[in-house]
Amino acid sequence: MDNAPAIPGELLSRLAQFGRLHILDSVASTNDHAFSLADSREPAIVVARRQTRGRGRFRRRWFGDDNSLLFSLLLFPAPGSPEQAGLTQLAGLALCIAIERVTGLKPQIRWPNDVTVEGKKLAGILCESRRDAVVVGVGVNVNQTSFPETLKDAVSLQLATGRSWDKFALLEAFVAEFTLWLDRSHKGESQTCLSAIKDRSAVLLHRVEVRSFLRRHVGTVIDLDAEGRILLRLDSGRLVLLNAGQVRRLR
Numbered sequence: 001m002d003n004a005p006a007i008p009g010e011l012l013s014r015l016a017q018f019g020r021l022h023i024l025d026s027v028a029s030t031n032d033h034a035f036s037l038a039d040s041r042e043p044a045i046v047v048a049r050r051q052t053r054g055r056g057r058f059r060r061r062w063f064g065d066d067n068s069l070l071f072s073l074l075l076f077p078a079p080g081s082p083e084q085a086g087l088t089q090l091a092g093l094a095l096c097i098a099i100e101r102v103t104g105l106k107p108q109i110r111w112p113n114d115v116t117v118e119g120k121k122l123a124g125i126l127c128e129s130r131r132d133a134v135v136v137g138v139g140v141n142v143n144q145t146s147f148p149e150t151l152k153d154a155v156s157l158q159l160a161t162g163r164s165w166d167k168f169a170l171l172e173a174f175v176a177e178f179t180l181w182l183d184r185s186h187k188g189e190s191q192t193c194l195s196a197i198k199d200r201s202a203v204l205l206h207r208v209e210v211r212s213f214l215r216r217h218v219g220t221v222i223d224l225d226a227e228g229r230i231l232l233r234l235d236s237g238r239l240v241l242l243n244a245g246q247v248r249r250l251r
Helices: 009-015 030-035 085-105 158-162 167-186 190-199
Strands: 020-027 044-051 068-075 108-110 114-117 120-130 133-143 205-212 213-222 229-234 239-241 246-250
Touching: 009 167, 020 030, 030 044, 030 120, 030 133, 068 167, 085 108, 085 114, 085 120, 085 133, 085 158, 085 167, 085 190, 120 239, 133 167, 167 190, 190 213, 205 229, 213 239
Parallel strands: 020 044
Antiparallel strands: 044 068, 068 133, 108 114, 114 120, 120 133, 205 213, 205 246, 213 229, 229 239
16 A cells, blocks of 8 residues: 555564564454465465454454554464463564563563553453464554553653654564464473563562453462463452453552
């Protein structure tokens, strides 16, 4: 498309090492577009300037505009690869490291699928699978200078640092880090991966409220596992293992 994001040729070549690049001006959802390519059996990266029906977990609407970095990776995981929840944590780790490399910020992973800076949401990750294809969708607030009142918990790289950033330098850094950590996982280095994820956790050893499927749990997160679950010690002393939920840290 004529108005598709312009990515420098050198960067295009490096990104193409991951898979085929699809660069779009506007799309309903980069995840859905990525799944539409699955019959090719080739890994791919779908990048869009904007999404009209972007979504997060539980099909919540994802806010994304021209100042966001919006993309999805299409994967065909080998047997033994991490499940969706584990991939979400690996993607969160890769994104935290990529952001730190590019900007100097040190983001954290807010279980299960947010990346935060100083407690505010900077990015969201949505992993989905259909048959043997998996899509890792990522939305990062990059150059926004303000957000609607309904998104007062959001932050952008520009708001956090006081300057604008190259979205595609961040994309390249993420793809490089995600490929590296996924390769480590495939090589059986799951404990190395888990240790790095724990180091970036915004909830580990913190008292939290977790709302999950009409249930509310309050307690302290005492551990994370390689499958992307948290172990919560409730105020009653009972231990609960959770694989999904909406988390709020309690002060």
